[in-house]
Amino acid sequence: xxxxxxxxxxxxxxxxxxxxxxxxxxxxxxxxxxxxxxxxxxxxxxxxxxxxxxxxxxxxxxxxxxxxxxxxxxxxxxxxxxxxxxxxxxxxxxxxxxxxxxxxxxxxxxxxxxxxxxxxxxxxxxxxxxxxxxxxxxxxxxxxxxxxxxxxxxxxxxxxxxxxxxxxxxxxxxxxxxxxxxxxxxxxxxxxxxxxxxxxxxxxxxxxxxxxxxxxxxxxxxxxxxxxxxxxxxxxxxxxxxxxxxxxxxxxxxxxxxxxxxxxxxxxxxxxx
Amino acid sequence: xxxxxxxxxxxxxxxxxxxxxxxxxxxxxxxxxxxxxxxxxxxxxxxxxxxxxxxxxxxxxxxxxxxxxxxxxxxxxxxxxxxxxxxxxxxxxxxxxxxxxxxxxxxxxxxxxxxxxxxxxxxxxxxxxxxxxxxxxxxxxxxxxxxxxxxxxxxxxxxxxxxxxxxxxxxxxxxxxxxxxxxxxxxxxxxxxxxxxxxxxxxxxxxxxxxxxxxxxxxxxxxxxxxxxxxxxxxxxxxxxxxxxxxxxxxxxxxxxxxxxxxxxxxxxxxxxxxxxxxxxxxxxxxxxxxxxxxxxx
Numbered sequence: 001x002x003x004x005x006x007x008x009x010x011x012x013x014x015x016x017x018x019x020x021x022x023x024x025x026x027x028x029x030x031x032x033x034x035x036x037x038x039x040x041x042x043x044x045x046x047x048x049x050x051x052x053x054x055x056x057x058x059x060x061x062x063x064x065x066x067x068x069x070x071x072x073x074x075x076x077x078x079x080x081x082x083x084x085x086x087x088x089x090x091x092x093x094x095x096x097x098x099x100x101x102x103x104x105x106x107x108x109x110x111x112x113x114x115x116x117x118x119x120x121x122x123x124x125x126x127x128x129x130x131x132x133x134x135x136x137x138x139x140x141x142x143x144x145x146x147x148x149x150x151x152x153x154x155x156x157x158x159x160x161x162x163x164x165x166x167x168x169x170x171x172x173x174x175x176x177x178x179x180x181x182x183x184x185x186x187x188x189x190x191x192x193x194x195x196x197x198x199x200x201x202x203x204x205x206x207x208x209x210x211x212x213x214x215x216x217x218x219x220x221x222x223x224x225x226x227x228x229x230x231x232x233x234x235x236x237x238x239x240x241x242x243x244x245x246x247x248x249x250x251x252x253x254x255x256x257x258x259x260x261x262x263x264x265x266x267x268x269x270x271x272x273x
Numbered sequence: 274x275x276x277x278x279x280x281x282x283x284x285x286x287x288x289x290x291x292x293x294x295x296x297x298x299x300x301x302x303x304x305x306x307x308x309x310x311x312x313x314x315x316x317x318x319x320x321x322x323x324x325x326x327x328x329x330x331x332x333x334x335x336x337x338x339x340x341x342x343x344x345x346x347x348x349x350x351x352x353x354x355x356x357x358x359x360x361x362x363x364x365x366x367x368x369x370x371x372x373x374x375x376x377x378x379x380x381x382x383x384x385x386x387x388x389x390x391x392x393x394x395x396x397x398x399x400x401x402x403x404x405x406x407x408x409x410x411x412x413x414x415x416x417x418x419x420x421x422x423x424x425x426x427x428x429x430x431x432x433x434x435x436x437x438x439x440x441x442x443x444x445x446x447x448x449x450x451x452x453x454x455x456x457x458x459x460x461x462x463x464x465x466x467x468x469x470x471x472x473x474x475x476x477x478x479x480x481x482x483x484x485x486x487x488x489x490x491x492x493x494x495x496x497x498x499x500x501x502x503x504x505x506x507x508x509x510x511x512x513x514x515x516x517x518x519x520x521x522x523x524x525x526x527x528x529x530x531x532x533x534x535x536x537x538x539x540x541x542x543x544x545x546x547x548x549x550x551x552x553x554x555x556x557x558x559x560x561x562x563x564x565x566x567x568x569x570x571x
Contacts, residue, residue, distance in 0.1 A: 006380075008373075008377075009376070009377035009380050009381065010377070012373035012374050012376065012377040013374060013377045013378070013381070013389070015374075016370070016371075016373070016374030016377070016393075016450075016454075017374075017392060017393075019370070019447070019450075020392075020393065020396050020447075020450065021396065023404065023407035023408055023410075023411055023447070024396060024399065024403070024404070024407055026407065026410060026411065026417060027403065027406070027407045027410065030410070038410060039410070039415060039416060039417060039420055079284065079285045079288055080285075082281055082282075082284050082285045083285035083286075083289075085281060086281055086282045086285065086286075090278060090281065090282055093282055095286070099282075099285075099286055099289070102289040102290070102293050102294060103289070104560070105293070106293060108504050108505075108552065108556050108559075109549075110505070110507070110508025110509075110525055110548060110549075110552070111508070111510065111525075112508060112510050112525045112528045112529055112545070112548075113300070113508065113528075113545045113548060113549060116300065116528065116532060116541060116542065116545055117296035117297055117299065117300045117545070118292065118296050120296060120299045120300060120303055120538070120542070121292070121295055121296035121299055124299055136292060137292075140288070140289070140292040140293060143285065143288070143289075147285075172277060172278070173277060197398055200400070201400050201401055201402075203401070203402055203511060204510055204511070204529075207533075208532075218400065218402050221400075221402050221403075221406075222402060222511075225402065225405075225406050225409070225515060226515070228409075229406070229409055229410045229413070233406065237400070237403040237406065237407075240399070240400055240403060241399050241400075241403065244398050244399050244400075245395065245399075247398075248391070248394070248395055248398050249391075252391050256387070
């Protein structure tokens with residue numbers, strides 16, 4: 001077992017991580033730059049944050065984006081759980097191949113194609129574009145990711161526990177709720193978080209399916225970025241980076257604690273046996 | 274079938290049918306329709322208003338106008354070929370950069386690995402747009418890279434990287450690096466250290482042991498990582514749009530422009546169909562590879 005890093009590996013890791021983090025670090029550092037010139041340091045200042053937080057257009061876009069992400073992630077998680085249970089537990093049913101194809105295809109579908117096809121559907125059925133069309137679009141592609149995440153957990157879970165609950169007189173629904181759901185809960189939570197982030201992050205599909213009055217934050221950001229680098233965008237980006245970093249680190253710490261507790265339970269069970 | 278089970282399957286089935294399959298059929302229909310100046314800007318190629326006879330007549334009248342247009346105007350073929358080229362080169366670059374990093378992660382002390390994994394995944398959760406935006410500040414003429422190189426006296430004229438194909442490569446490598454590192458790491462970490470010890474005991478040099486043991490055993494990760502980068506890179510829109518110039522033709526950008534700038538829905542839909550046909554080969558290969566790999570592990 002190797003206990004230390006060797007020189008070559010340490011160099012690769014340093015360069016790799018520097019490559020991943022340096023660009024973001026520059027954005028963060030220069031968001032505190034007093035100067036309007038984005039590459040010349042003019043002293044420390046937080047004024048750009050004030051400007052962003054007082055910009056109603058940004059705030060409104062952020063509020064719409066959060067609402068869409070919340071609703072679409074919830075829809076995607078419910079639909080993803082259902083389809084994961086259908087794929088892993090329901091055995092064979094008519095049209096199973098088509099179903100698994102429809103879950104897999106959106107994962108590899110180029111965003112421009114997904115966006116275009118959904119827009120054409122909304123036009124064809126005469127649905128007004130706005131909050132709900134973006135939400136439906138996001139729920140549809142996120143449910144496929146959610147389904148994959150939940151399926152892998154469900155597949156590794158011992159089916160006999162469910163059978164035991166059924167033998168003891170549970171209805172299938174209460175067996176699912178009382179036995180299956182608690183076991184797959186961590187996967188369901190990660191699926192929700194993944195769907196939420198996918199929705200927050202999406203520019204292409206939202207642009208196709210949005211209507212007047214439903215500009216999301218990535219759309220707003222995109223139109224500002226096209227005009228060039230600015231200290232306001234740096235400040236806005238830094239806030240978003242901060243929120244995501246805090247979220248991911250919290251999630252991973254919670255995950256690690258659960259893992260440790262599970263290992264302790266296993267040890268206790270082994271000792272008792 | 275019991276009712277709850279039926280409901281359980283039907284809900285996601287109908288949802289995907291309505292919001293994935295039907296839209297896809299509409300894309301095909303509109304790709305076959307003629308473009309007109311109206312709202313919506315196409316004349317439906319077929320409708321059910323005239324019954325079956327009308328449907329048969331419209332099938333006979335199909336002229337594949339939009340597809341012929343794609344074939345005649347060289348710009349689309351160029352965009353397709355260029356997308357494949359850019360995606361392939363970018364995938365190779367991502368592999369060359371990602372492999373040493375994944376290798377070092379797999380060789381790191383055990384307690385470090387989880388943290389390193391988190392460090393690699395973290396930027397992937399950050400907004401895609403922000404990550405691309407960060408590179409504009411670095412690559413542009415008066416950006417950080419040129420500033421640093423000029424201060425160090427390496428160059429005296431700023432390098433024009435922004436709005437070139439090189440900037441697109443950098444953007445793709447940067448954005449998709451975690452997709453490459455994760456499968457590589459997964460296959461490298463699984464390799465039994467005893468094999469390498471045995472090779473060394475038998476007089477293998479470290480490099481020969483790498484070439485004969487580590488590299489072949491990590492191949493499934495290499496293949497998975499390459500597909501995970503290559504497939505989305507072909508249809509990429511944001512990177513060629515923000516980092517590339519007007520000379521960087523890529524098919525995702527072409528579709529976007531056809532739709533939003535030219536408002537030609539028929540051609541946009543036809544571009545989408547051809548794009549999917551190009552993707553089918555790598556996608557099917559990828560799925561086969563994953564299945565085979567799963568069976569080997571199981």
